[in-house]
Amino acid sequence: MSFPWANEYKPSHPFMQWMDEKLPLPRFVYNAIGAGYPVPRNLNYWWNFGILALVCLTLQIVTGIVLAMHYAANAGVAFDSVEHIMRDVNWGWLMRYAHANGASAFFVVIYIHIFRGFFYGSYKAPREMVWLLGVVIFLLMMATAFMGYVLPWGQMSFWGAKVITGLFGAIPLVGEPIQQWLLGGFAPDNAALNRFFSLHYLLPFVIIGVVVLHIWALHIPGSSNPTGVEVKTESDTVPFHPYFIVKDGWAVGAFLFLYCAVLFFAPNMLGHPDNYIPANPMSTPAHIVPEWYFWPFYAILRAFTFDFFFIPAKLMGVLAMFGSILIWFFLPWLDKSPVRSGHYRPTFRKFFWFGLIPTMLVLFYCGGAPAEEPYVMFSQIASLYYFAHFLIILPIVSSIERPDPLPFSITEAVLGHDDKAALGTTA
Amino acid sequence: MIRILSLLVGLFFTAALAWSFGNGAVNFAREGKPATVESAFHEHPKALHLASDGPFGKFDKQQLQRGFQVYKEVCAACHSLRLVAFRDLKAIGYNDDEVKAIAAGFNVPGLDPNTGEANTRPGLATDYFPMPFANDIAARAANNNAVPPDLSLMTKARHNGAAYVYSLLTGYQDQPAELLKTFPDAKTPQGLHYNPYFANLNLAMAPPLTADGQVTYGDGTKATKDQMAKDVAAFLVWTAEPKLDKRNQTGWPVLGFLLFATILGYLSYRTIWAEKKKH
Numbered sequence: 001m002s003f004p005w006a007n008e009y010k011p012s013h014p015f016m017q018w019m020d021e022k023l024p025l026p027r028f029v030y031n032a033i034g035a036g037y038p039v040p041r042n043l044n045y046w047w048n049f050g051i052l053a054l055v056c057l058t059l060q061i062v063t064g065i066v067l068a069m070h071y072a073a074n075a076g077v078a079f080d081s082v083e084h085i086m087r088d089v090n091w092g093w094l095m096r097y098a099h100a101n102g103a104s105a106f107f108v109v110i111y112i113h114i115f116r117g118f119f120y121g122s123y124k125a126p127r128e129m130v131w132l133l134g135v136v137i138f139l140l141m142m143a144t145a146f147m148g149y150v151l152p153w154g155q156m157s158f159w160g161a162k163v164i165t166g167l168f169g170a171i172p173l174v175g176e177p178i179q180q181w182l183l184g185g186f187a188p189d190n191a192a193l194n195r196f197f198s199l200h201y202l203l204p205f206v207i208i209g210v211v212v213l214h215i216w217a218l219h220i221p222g223s224s225n226p227t228g229v230e231v232k233t234e235s236d237t238v239p240f241h242p243y244f245i246v247k248d249g250w251a252v253g254a255f256l257f258l259y260c261a262v263l264f265f266a267p268n269m270l271g272h273p274d275n276y277i278p279a280n281p282m283s284t285p286a287h288i289v290p291e292w293y294f295w296p297f298y299a300i301l302r303a304f305t306f307d308f309f310f311i312p313a314k315l316m317g318v319l320a321m322f323g324s325i326l327i328w329f330f331l332p333w334l335d336k337s338p339v340r341s342g343h344y345r346p347t348f349r350k351f352f353w354f355g356l357i358p359t360m361l362v363l364f365y366c367g368g369a370p371a372e373e374p375y376v377m378f379s380q381i382a383s384l385y386y387f388a389h390f391l392i393i394l395p396i397v398s399s400i401e402r403p404d405p406l407p408f409s410i411t412e413a414v415l416g417h418d419d420k421a422a423l424g425t426t427a
Numbered sequence: 428m429i430r431i432l433s434l435l436v437g438l439f440f441t442a443a444l445a446w447s448f449g450n451g452a453v454n455f456a457r458e459g460k461p462a463t464v465e466s467a468f469h470e471h472p473k474a475l476h477l478a479s480d481g482p483f484g485k486f487d488k489q490q491l492q493r494g495f496q497v498y499k500e501v502c503a504a505c506h507s508l509r510l511v512a513f514r515d516l517k518a519i520g521y522n523d524d525e526v527k528a529i530a531a532g533f534n535v536p537g538l539d540p541n542t543g544e545a546n547t548r549p550g551l552a553t554d555y556f557p558m559p560f561a562n563d564i565a566a567r568a569a570n571n572n573a574v575p576p577d578l579s580l581m582t583k584a585r586h587n588g589a590a591y592v593y594s595l596l597t598g599y600q601d602q603p604a605e606l607l608k609t610f611p612d613a614k615t616p617q618g619l620h621y622n623p624y625f626a627n628l629n630l631a632m633a634p635p636l637t638a639d640g641q642v643t644y645g646d647g648t649k650a651t652k653d654q655m656a657k658d659v660a661a662f663l664v665w666t667a668e669p670k671l672d673k674r675n676q677t678g679w680p681v682l683g684f685l686l687f688a689t690i691l692g693y694l695s696y697r698t699i700w701a702e703k704k705k706h
Contacts, residue, residue: 041703080510083510083579083580086670087510087515087669087670093670093673093674094674094677097674238703242699243699243700243703246692246695246696246699246700247696247700249692249695249696250689250692250693250695250696252692253685253688253689253692253693254689256685256689257682257685257686257689260678260681260682260685261678261682263678264482264674264675264677264678264681264682265481265482265675265678267674268583273583273584273585273586273588274584276580276583276584276667277576277580277584286626303444303447304443304444304447305447305450305451306446306447306450306451308442308443308446308447311443313447316443320440320443320444323436323440327433327436330429330433333429333430334429334430334433336430372460373451373455373460374455376451377448377451377452377455380444380447380448380451381448383440383444384440384441384444384445384448387436387437387440387441387444388437388441390433390437391433391434391436391437391440392433392434392437392438392441395430395433395434
């Protein structure tokens with residue numbers, strides 16, 4: 001689907017005409033990321049992060065496939081095979097650092113992409129399916145990243161695997177058998193490492209599949225935009241090519257610059273030193289912490305320190321940690337405000353900037369800090385606000401808030417006037 | 428309907444969190460944060476500046492060779508370097524003959540070619556540094572029940588690695604009287620050694636660098652304890668990250684290219700959008 005004024009693909013070369021009849025792949029590309037896809041003209045730079053996420057996914061798959069050629073998924077040699085890559089494989093250090101920091105870059109990009117959606121109401125009709133598929137991608141990413149971190153078989157790999165699979169052990173009655181089934185044993189060992197490697201290789205391709213659906217679902221209503229006002233006329237849009245190809249292009253350049261600065265000059269900044277110690281089941285690290293991108297959710301997990309009636313604290317923590325992401329699935333129906341963009345929602349905007357964002361930062365900080373006071377109390381307050389924000393505040397705000405007046409159209413928002421608005425037409 | 432459910436779920440989670448917070452806060456108010464001897468007396472590593480620091484860093488090969496000498500003559504008695512091969516030493520400025528001679532100075536595990544029985548033979552350039560103990564049990568038995576850790580990755584396996592190694596080697600001291608006054612139970616146990624840079628303050632390793640001039644440097648540098656500690660820390664930065672020079676050297680052209688490409692991209696963006704910004 002597209003807008004009626006979208007450019008039509010007209011192959012001029014006989015070969016392209018022949019191709020268009022047999023397999024209209026060029027037409028598909030033209031309509032997806034070419035001149036045939038009209039995009040709102042007022043997208044700001046927060047809208048570049050979708051493409052950046054695609055760049056990250058590609059980087060991860062390319063570097064990951066090369067690493068898999070040299071890595072050995074066996075508990076006896078996994079750690080040394082990573083060091084073999086670092087020391088003896090030509091440019092192996094570059095591949096490994098690119099992959100490890102690529103995961104971090106991917107999460108930076110995806111968090112910005114998600115919070116862009118929160119602020120601009122990108123999850124609202126008619127784009128609910130885009131949002132739902134996005135949350136699925138995020139969950140798949142988390143699973144992939146977690147299993148990837150286990151592969152070097154360092155201390156944090158081992159103890160991280162133990163803690164995270166241990167979460168399933170909190171499920172009443174069947175928890176322990178589930179945990180043993182997931183690990184293929186009583187503790188992480190060769191069986192767990194092998195299946196994690198297998199799944200770590202598989203899931204990125206599943207992610208590609210869901211990304212295709214995500215983009216497909218997006219192209220049905222077309223991209224949202226910072227005003228949240230839907231596209232009305234041709235003057236509201238520009239063709240994706242060349243306008244957004246070139247804008248995304250320079251954004252990709254700037255992103256790669258920052259990414260490479262970390263990759264070449266501080267490649268271990270985001271990692272934990274303990275993962276350069278080989279896994280040792282007999283020696284527990286002083287502080288077991290996951291990678292930074294899991295810290296907010298780790299803080300929620302650890303915020304539950306006392307049994308709540310008959311529910312054990314650990315089970316509450318596990319429910320809350322998974323629940324904290326699963327509630328995103330219901331967002332399109334929790335926030336019923338017809339106005340999408342936070343720009344025109346004065347109350348929502350305050351809760352976003354002074355509630356949700358500081359909360360995420362506190363959770364982020366506390367998740368990486370040791371499980372002691374006062375960090376635990378901070379993460380309890382922040383987790384409380386987190387759940388209240390999505391489950392209580394958003395539904396209430398969306399029904400009582402008086403939104404600011406919206407512009408008539410995207411064109412008016414950009415140029416200050418829209419000739420068609422004066423005529424009262426909405427062609 | 429969904430919003431009523433969400434309200435109930437929201438109240439459930441917030442109530443459980445308020446309950447945890449309330450209990451925790453009461454306990455905290457009552458008991459406060461227990462002071463531990465580690466939190467009171469552990470010290471962060473001293474500042475250490477090496478030639479390899481920072482984006483312009485480059486190994487000082489002379490220093491790496493001195494550090495290697497300290498490792499070989501002092502540390503190697505107990506600590507392995509199992510991820511480093513003798514051939515790797517070419518990277519710190521030894522030539523082929525020197526590498527062969529260094530390797531031959533170590534005995535590595537081998538097999539008798541006639542009987543197939545395990546024995547030892549002089550090392551070859553392709554061999555890795557041998558393990559000082561036959562196994563962990565032997566290592567524990569010889570070291571007051573502590574296994575001396577492998578040093579190959581040590582400077583990446585500790586926060587602030589090189590500075591940590593340097594501080595630990597130069598940080599041995601008598602236990603402060605003040606410590607025993609505040610924590611009478613925290614006396615350093617028999618056979619351990621007090622060192623405020625170690626995570627739990629007492630470690631099994633006896634002070635390895637005991638006197639100035641413990642090694643004799645070939646390049647005339649005065650082998651003070653401080654100098655030896657710095658040199659071996661620098662050497663261990665190299666063993667942990669042997670490709671550091673190449674990484675820094677590659678990084679600048681890559682960033683330069685990306686900067687150029689990004690500027691070109693930005694200018695194209697400005698040109699292509701120029702019309703659209705106007706009307």
